[in-house]
Amino acid sequence: MSAGQNDQARARWEHFCHVADLGVRGYGRTMEEAFSGAAMALTAAVTDPAAVAPLTAVEIDCAAPDVELLLAEWLNALVYEMSTRRMLFSRFQPRISDGRLRATAWGEPVERERHQPAVEVKGATYTELHVGRDAAGEWIAQCVIDV
Amino acid sequence: MDLNRLKQLSEYAWEIERQGAMRVPAVIYGDGPLLSDMDNKVYEQAVNVATLPGIVRASYAMPDAHWGYGFPIGGVAAFDADDDGVVSAGGVGFDISCGVRTLHTRLKPDDIETTKTALADALYANIPVGVGSTGHIRLDDEEMDAMLSGGAQWAVERGYGQSGDLARVEETGRMRGALPAAVSSRAKKRQREEMGTLGSGNHYLELQRVCEIYDPGIAMAFGLARDDILVTIHCGSRGLGHQIGTEFLKEMATTASEYGIRLPDRELACAPILSPVGQRYLGAMRAAINCALANRQIITHLTREVFAGFFSQASLELLYDVSHNTCKLEDHEVGGVTRRLFVHRKGATRAFGPGHPALPSGLREVGQPVLIGGSMGTASHILAGTAGNDALSYASACHGAGRRMSRRGATRTWRGRQVVDELAERGIIIRSPSMRGIAEEAPGAYKDVDAVVDAADRAGLARKVAKVMPVVCIKG
Numbered sequence: 001m002s003a004g005q006n007d008q009a010r011a012r013w014e015h016f017c018h019v020a021d022l023g024v025r026g027y028g029r030t031m032e033e034a035f036s037g038a039a040m041a042l043t044a045a046v047t048d049p050a051a052v053a054p055l056t057a058v059e060i061d062c063a064a065p066d067v068e069l070l071l072a073e074w075l076n077a078l079v080y081e082m083s084t085r086r087m088l089f090s091r092f093q094p095r096i097s098d099g100r101l102r103a104t105a106w107g108e109p110v111e112r113e114r115h116q117p118a119v120e121v122k123g124a125t126y127t128e129l130h131v132g133r134d135a136a137g138e139w140i141a142q143c144v145i146d147v
Numbered sequence: 148m149d150l151n152r153l154k155q156l157s158e159y160a161w162e163i164e165r166q167g168a169m170r171v172p173a174v175i176y177g178d179g180p181l182l183s184d185m186d187n188k189v190y191e192q193a194v195n196v197a198t199l200p201g202i203v204r205a206s207y208a209m210p211d212a213h214w215g216y217g218f219p220i221g222g223v224a225a226f227d228a229d230d231d232g233v234v235s236a237g238g239v240g241f242d243i244s245c246g247v248r249t250l251h252t253r254l255k256p257d258d259i260e261t262t263k264t265a266l267a268d269a270l271y272a273n274i275p276v277g278v279g280s281t282g283h284i285r286l287d288d289e290e291m292d293a294m295l296s297g298g299a300q301w302a303v304e305r306g307y308g309q310s311g312d313l314a315r316v317e318e319t320g321r322m323r324g325a326l327p328a329a330v331s332s333r334a335k336k337r338q339r340e341e342m343g344t345l346g347s348g349n350h351y352l353e354l355q356r357v358c359e360i361y362d363p364g365i366a367m368a369f370g371l372a373r374d375d376i377l378v379t380i381h382c383g384s385r386g387l388g389h390q391i392g393t394e395f396l397k398e399m400a401t402t403a404s405e406y407g408i409r410l411p412d413r414e415l416a417c418a419p420i421l422s423p424v425g426q427r428y429l430g431a432m433r434a435a436i437n438c439a440l441a442n443r444q445i446i447t448h449l450t451r452e453v454f455a456g457f458f459s460q461a462s463l464e465l466l467y468d469v470s471h472n473t474c475k476l477e478d479h480e481v482g483g484v485t486r487r488l489f490v491h492r493k494g495a496t497r498a499f500g501p502g503h504p505a506l507p508s509g510l511r512e513v514g515q516p517v518l519i520g521g522s523m524g525t526a527s528h529i530l531a532g533t534a535g536n537d538a539l540s541y542a543s544a545c546h547g548a549g550r551r552m553s554r555r556g557a558t559r560t561w562r563g564r565q566v567v568d569e570l571a572e573r574g575i576i577i578r579s580p581s582m583r584g585i586a587e588e589a590p591g592a593y594k595d596v597d598a599v600v601d602a603a604d605r606a607g608l609a610r611k612v613a614k615v616m617p618v619v620c621i622k623g
Contacts, residue, residue: 017553019186019214046278065401076393083337083386086279110279117278118583119554120347120623122241122389125216126400126413146216146241146389147348147554 052090054106075124159606188214201232217414220494235417244439245383248468282343298437302444326430337386343445347623498532524590548596
């Protein structure tokens with residue numbers, strides 16, 4: 001379990017290696033899809049996203065001075081919701097404009113037996129933080145998370 | 148790391164000479180093999196730290212240094228507020244005051260042989276551990292602020308532990324200068340149900356057996372003898388610290404340029420110590436230190452309750468409690484002059500030497516206990532601060548082995564069940580809510596802690612006192 005596809009958002013994700021922690025990377029045709037992929041990779045750091053039912057919707061609203069800091073804000077907002085609601089998320093619908101991200105994230109409460117959560121994510125870091133398009137025009141959104 | 152880029156100062160000390168924007172040199176401790184194995188990022192990050200305003204003498208990296216966020220993990224740097232010095236949220240990290248405390252049980256292996264499985268089950272049942280776990284204590288707004296100001300002292304006043312514990316905690320259990328008002332409501336909310344929880348990842352509670360004594364004199368002063376059973380708790384400031392780290396990292400990254408600070412890496416996010424954001428961060432970070440101290444104190448109390456059900460005579464006195472991720476205002480001698488400096492330790496242990504006034508009687512004569520955690524199945528070590536380490540590293544030493552393999556690499560190499568079974572064959576009992584978590588934390592995913600500790604000893608950062616091996620590990 002290190003990469004996957006989120007059909008609903010057509011966002012793809014993968015993990016990349018950082019010796020102490022873990023990198024999360026999302027790809028997509030749009031920045032929003034890449035942000036969804038990165039969020040899915042965040043969930044996958046904790047458990048198999050396929051085991052997380054998108055039952056309950058949570059609204060997220062955050063802002064940052066540039067798109068890279070906005071990615072860290074987005075992931076940190078999800079970390080906060082995961083922590084305070086004791087939930088895991090498996091479906092994401094972010095909308096980005098003018099340095100602001102508004103999103104709906106769907107998920108369910110963590111169940112230790114079923115989800116076997118491996119780690120708690122402490123926060124998204126600015127290490128290997130990058131949001132941009134590759135040569136083929138595909139969006140990439142990535143950073144290392146502290147676990 | 149390419150050793151040709153370093154100037155060797157001694158067998159265990161290497162210098163990156165001042166170059167480019169560096170204000171001071173960088174010094175990395177360890178032997179040739181340890182440094183050769185270090186990531187090049189440690190070199191780059193130690194250099195970046197050396198460029199920050201107000202840094203004094205050198206940027207240091209301990210023998211367990213590895214690629215961190217802005218600062219290397221195992222990084223130590225001191226700043227002078229009166230010389231435009233900075234405080235860095237990245238230099239402290241997300242898990243503020245993550246640390247280790249060790250308790251004596253006064254039991255021997257024979258005393259626990261028949262009960263250790265039941266003891267492991269009882270500890271696992273009574274100490275909240277792992278993702279999604281909640282503590283038994285709920286703090287209202289007033290109590291939250293009292294905890295953030297009072298630390299372990301607050302916990303003892305509320306009945307979690309004994310007043311005698313406090314002398315054996317850094318800052319006697321309470322970090323002064325905490326500003327609960329500088330801690331956001333989101334950080335407090337994240338902590339509301341997490342008091343007295345162990346967390347996950349590399350955090351643990353272990354029963355350990357003293358398997359080797361290196362320095363009988365200091366061991367006696369620490370109350371340690373061969374085959375003693377100890378309890379060691381490794382955890383930090385939980386969600387509150389993580390949230391404070393997250394929020395100030397962003398604020399400092401976006402405001403640094405307003406203070407004329409050029410960040411070579413955004414993760415080095417910092418602010419002048421005397422600036423409003425610097426002062427707010429110090430107040431919030433100190434509150435997070437208190438949260439970590441209170442948390443370890445509550446877990447100590449829960450552990451004592453479990454032990455009382457098995458051994459009426461076990462009092463579980465505290466040997467010591469150390470913190471790894473902090474920025475503290477301390478006096479250090481630089482060039483023959485005592486200066487008040489803000490010392491960042493990022494994945495490094497304070498290691499005050501003999502005679503330091505901050506140490507309680509009983510420890511002042513021999514130096515501060517330096518508790519070095521291992522990983523399930525590997526040794527942990529107890530060292531003591533040395534007389535000469537102030538000049539080497541602002542009285543700091545390593546904090547653990549550090550990973551040698553990524554989490555992904557570990558899950559590809561091991562299955563959790565296999566790790567648990569193999570350790571059981573060696574007499575080590577593991578309890579954890581997550582088999583994947585166990586695989587990610589497999590002992591083989593970590594570097595050899597013995598080599599790191601030997602290097603710290605020979606470099607003069609801390610003196611080896613005792614080695615302990617796990618008997619039971621409760622893993623998050």
